[in-house]
Amino acid sequence: MAPLNLNAKKYVISTAFATTLALTPVVGSSVLANAGEGSTEGDITYEESNLPEIQEEQSSSEEAPSATVNSSLIQQGDSGSDVENVQSSLHDHGYSSSNVDGIFGDLTEQDVRDFQSDQGLQEDGIVGPATSDALGTPVESTPSSEESSESESSEDGITIEEVDNSESDESTESNETDNDNVGPQDGGTENVSASNQAIVDAARSALGIPYQFGAYTPGESNPSALDSSGLINYTFDQVGIDVSRTHSEMWANDGVHVDSPSVGDVVFFEGTYDTAGASHSGIYIGNNQMIHASSGSGAMVVADMSVDYWQQHYLGAKSFN
Incomplete structure (x- = not known):
């Protein structure tokens, strides 16, 4: 793309600054430097x-029992058997604020954060490989290309990566x-x-x-x-x-x-x-x-x-x- 006329931009911005200064007597220098x-x-x-x-497209994809965001992350908003496995493992470890219903909501996220804190893991409320290993619930892997090419669905469910x-x-x-x-x-x-x-x-x-x-x-x-x-x-x-x-x-x-x-x-x-x-x-x-x-x-x-x-x-x- 054609280079922008930075000199012209400086003139326009400085004019805006003058107006701002006129209306607001005291403004920090860091704010002025980044006003635009x-x-x-x-x-x-x-x-x-x-x-x-x-979100609607994602929810439609997650209607199958094992649909999750991907093969390495389970987080708030997800649903399916992977979430249910996580909730069951959390219950087994004594973290039981949420029901084992396959829906990753606020309570499940808080249980994950509490578990991560106790295990010395990053407290992000997301079940990645490290948290999954600590829970003893490895996330289901994505089907091979050969398996996914045979049919849009399988016994393991539908993956979001598949295209109709x-x-x-x-x-x-x-x-x-x-x-x-x-x-x-x-x-x-x-x-x-x-x-x-x-x-x-x-x-x-x-x-x-x-x-x-x-x-x-x-x-x-x-x-x-x-x-x-x-x-x-x-x-x-x-x-x-x-x-x-x-x-x-x-x-x-x-x-x-x-x-x-x-x-x-x-x-x-x-x-x-x-x-x-x-x-x-x-x-x-x-x-x-x-x-x-x-x-x-x-x-x-x-x-x-x-x-x-x-x-x-x-x-x-x-x-x-």
Whole structure:
């Protein structure tokens, strides 16, 4: 994409600062330096976002008894036999706040956190390989490609990674056409892989957390505040992926560049405030939408990237998965 006129941006931003200073006599220097980070442009409500549709697709996939998020993570919102096994093991170990009903809710998550604390594990409320091993309940593995190609379902249930070919021919042709273009405007609804679904779930869990510049502590499972790059760090920490601390470092060092974003990828922007290179990013959730940290709204929210502001500042997308 054509380089942005950073000098012009500095002039516009400095004008906005002058207005802010006129209306607010005392403003901290750190706030001024990041006043443009996470603009409220395009911020939308949860109900207006693509998240309910993603959740509906996930719930439909989980109607089979053994459907879970993926072969390595079981977390809040999941259901099925894997969750039931976890709950049974928790009961066997003396953690019995929840019922053995195959539904991973608040009580099950708290039991997992209590168990992790007693076992010296990371207290994130997510049953990954280490927690599963400690519980003695290894998560069911994904069927082999040969097994999954024979039928959409098996005795073990349906995996989220499987695609119903009878319904996807038209959408596949459409996606192939879309991929010829570049930019955030290309993304729409799509079949979400289990690992990318886990990324979206982690980002969704941060919605409503207050915005605070510089806020993020690695490994913190319940942050009281996050900044824009802190949201990305928090999200990928929840799924066991290490990323760099700043937007510019993530853009330079982490993941792989993609022509157009898929659900669970990271979308980057430049010139959102007076700094060189990547200055903001968010978790892409399809339909030209992202979960990001909005300093203007003061929280983690969903934004519509099709508005002029985000289109003009769009830098590119990367997959960290």
